[in-house]
Amino acid sequence: xxxxxxxxxVVTLNLDADKCIGCERCAEVCPHGVFTVEDRNARxxxxxxxxxxxxxxxxxxxxxxxxxxxxxxxxxxITGALRGTEPTCDCSNNCCG
Amino acid sequence: xxxxxxxxxxxxxxxxxxxxxVPAELNWADTFGRxxxxxxxxxxxYAVEPGIYAVGNPDADSGxxxxxxxxxxxxxxxxxxxGRDGWILVLDTKGINVWCAAGKGTFGTxxxxxxxxxxxxxxxxxxxxxxxxxxxxxxxxxxxLKAQSGFSVVYGPVRAQDLPAFxxxxxxxxxxxxxxxxxxxxxxxxxxxxxxSWGKYVAPVAAVFFFLAGLxxxxxxxxxxxxxxxxxxLLLLAGFLAxxxxxxxxxxxxxxxxFSVKGLWIGMAMLVLxxxxxxxxxxxxxxxxxxAAWVLMVPALxxxxxxxxxxxxxxxxxxxxxxxxxxxxxIQLACxxxxxxxxxxxLFV
Numbered sequence: 001x002x003x004x005x006x007x008x009x010v011v012t013l014n015l016d017a018d019k020c021i022g023c024e025r026c027a028e029v030c031p032h033g034v035f036t037v038e039d040r041n042a043r044x045x046x047x048x049x050x051x052x053x054x055x056x057x058x059x060x061x062x063x064x065x066x067x068x069x070x071x072x073x074x075x076x077x078i079t080g081a082l083r084g085t086e087p088t089c090d091c092s093n094n095c096c097g
Numbered sequence: 098x099x100x101x102x103x104x105x106x107x108x109x110x111x112x113x114x115x116x117x118x119v120p121a122e123l124n125w126a127d128t129f130g131r132x133x134x135x136x137x138x139x140x141x142x143y144a145v146e147p148g149i150y151a152v153g154n155p156d157a158d159s160g161x162x163x164x165x166x167x168x169x170x171x172x173x174x175x176x177x178x179x180g181r182d183g184w185i186l187v188l189d190t191k192g193i194n195v196w197c198a199a200g201k202g203t204f205g206t207x208x209x210x211x212x213x214x215x216x217x218x219x220x221x222x223x224x225x226x227x228x229x230x231x232x233x234x235x236x237x238x239x240x241x242l243k244a245q246s247g248f249s250v251v252y253g254p255v256r257a258q259d260l261p262a263f264x265x266x267x268x269x270x271x272x273x274x275x276x277x278x279x280x281x282x283x284x285x286x287x288x289x290x291x292x293x294s295w296g297k298y299v300a301p302v303a304a305v306f307f308f309l310a311g312l313x314x315x316x317x318x319x320x321x322x323x324x325x326x327x328x329x330x331l332l333l334l335a336g337f338l339a340x341x342x343x344x345x346x347x348x349x350x351x352x353x354x355x356f357s358v359k360g361l362w363i364g365m366a367m368l369v370l371x372x373x374x375x376x377x378x379x380x381x382x383x384x385x386x387x388x389a390a391w392v393l394m395v396p397a398l399x400x401x402x403x404x405x406x407x408x409x410x411x412x413x414x415x416x417x418x419x420x421x422x423x424x425x426x427x428i429q430l431a432c433x434x435x436x437x438x439x440x441x442x443x444l445f446v
Contacts, residue, residue, distance in 0.1 A: 004279055004410075007354050007417040028252055028270075029234035031277035032412065052414040053200065055234035069235065070415030071200050073408030074356070077415070077422045087415065089201070089408070 011050040012068035017041055019064035026056040026065060100146050101130065101168050109151050111221040118151040121179035127172050134169055135286055137293040143168045144192030149216040150175075153182035157223040160264070162253070163209065163233065165190040165198050173257040174230075181264070184222065188212055199236030206238045210245045219247070228253045228268070231275060279411045284345040287409045291341040295402060299337045303330045312444045329387075336395040339363050340402035348410075351403075356413070357425035360403020364396030386443025393436035397429045404429075 013034070015026075022040025027033075032049040035042050035056065042064070054069030076089035107118045134140045144166045152175055153159075161184045164174045171187060178185075188208045190198035198204035209227075213219065229237055231252045239250035254263045254274035263270055306329045311322030343363050344351075351359035404425055407413040 004349055004412055005354060006413050007420060010416040010420055011414050012416055025239065028275065029231060031232065031255060031275070033272070033276060049412075050414060051412050052416060053196075053235040055199075055231075058236070058238045059234055059240070061240040068416060069200075071197070071408065072410070072413030072415050072418045074404045074418050074422055075408050077418050078426065081422070087419075089197075 005048060006051070006072070008048050011047055011052055012066075013044065013047055013050045013052065013056075014066045015042060015044055016064045016066075017043070019062045021062055021064075023061060025059040025061070029055040029059050031055070100144050100166075109154075112217065114217060114221070116149055116151050119175055119185075121152050121175050121181075123172055123176050127168075131169055131172065136289045140290070141192060145171050145187060147187045147189040147212065149218065150185040150187065151183075152178045152185060153180075155182040155184050157221060159183050159222070161186055161218065161222060161227050162260075163188065163227055163229045165193065165195045165204050165233075167192050167194045167198075170194050174260070177257040177260040181261075184218075186212060186216065186218065186227070195230050196232040196235070199233045202236050204233050205236035206241050206245070209237060209242060213246050213248060225249060226251055230257070231255050231270075232277070277411045279348070281346065283411075284348060287406075288342055288345055291345065291402075291406070291409070292338075295337065295341060295405075299333065303333050306330055306333060309441075309444070314445050332391055332395070333398070336364065336367060336398045337402065339367055340399035344399075344403040344406050345409075348406075355421050355425070356407050356410075357400045357404040357421055357429070360400035361396050363403065364399035367395055367399070368392055384443050384446060386439050386446060390436040390440035390443060393432045393439070397432035397436065400425065401429045401433075 015035075020040075020042045022037055022042065024037045024042075026042055027035040027037050030050075031053065032051060034044055034046060034050050036045050037043070050067070051072055052067050052070055054067055057065045057067050057069065070087060071089050073087070073089055076087040079089075080087040108115050109118050110116070130143060134143045145168050147166050159182045162174055162178065163186045164171050166187050166189055171185070174185060186209075188198075188204055189212075190203045190208075193201070193203065195204055209229075219225070225248050227242075227248050227250055229239075229250050229252055232255055234252060237250060239252075243249055251268050252270070253260060253268075254270050255277055256274070259270075259274045263274060307326035308322060310326035310329050311317050311319055313321055340360055340363050344356075344360055347363075348359065351362050353359055353362070404421060407418050407421075
């Protein structure tokens, strides 16, 4: 099957390798295998696979990871734009099943 | 929110607390409820009461498994614990599944710490370990929870069905268990919700096309509404159905990374197919104005419907969707508006 990959060079994920203590939590929680940890140091393998779910940032005990967390949902973005707010997912439609 | 009652419930008592015990086997009512939720029937109210539940005959050393109070999440978890003894700690996620709720933070560190406190969990389990689904990690911070409640988090597999293998391996997940994929069966189960939720908007629009089609330079003709109107409604529905069904099914094979581009191909394919089927009889659509109108409206519609499937997909980022919405939606709107204008002009020439 063809691989499912979203747009290139858009994600906000950043890793400060100097802060990393090699606990491997990021590699554990990432649903898309974005991280690998070698020699007690995390590395981003493929940034374009990141969906900005925020799991890595949330579980990094030394705050070495930053990402603009959010749901990649067009309806939420459009609803937010119409209401003049941040992306608003009320989950009454397609997602969250 | 009204909560779903769980049938076949009994109670056990631990430390003076009455704890509901649920079977690991799902019955016909659970299966029917799942089917209804897939068709968006009462889906936003498909919830169970938050709190602690027992599966099997758990004791102070049995594992604690955390879930959301969307009943489908809860049912997936308890059925994967068949033949085991355990505690299920259900968080109040307002009836939303683990992953979406974690994104919003309702499946989160605060709620988890509060629920541990409220259920008195530390009084009837001796250990201090929670198995949290990996997809709860966007809301849960393991180190913060440890500091707040003393409980350590072990992230379980993405899919509850992998839980038995995870537990049998001594709480170790394989790389495969840690990855979210979006295989065809997962995409197909989302189609009914797509159809129902978009159908609400498509049906009134179709009705408007139907009635307006009766307008003509001489006034209004009911017969024209029935003949031309029906054709227009069929075109609209065909575009919508194609996008809502083939978008999810063909997702990996539709060219392009952008969902609106993927949807555009569906619309283009429909135009080519329509052209081949109708050939020189294309005038059955009416005048060249309405032909041009549908050439603009169909791709705009299929592209928009596909773009909105991003929310149900498992791999799109907010930054990517924002970029796509910024570029694609104005084009889709312009095509649709121009198409509608041409179509209206076509009624009177």
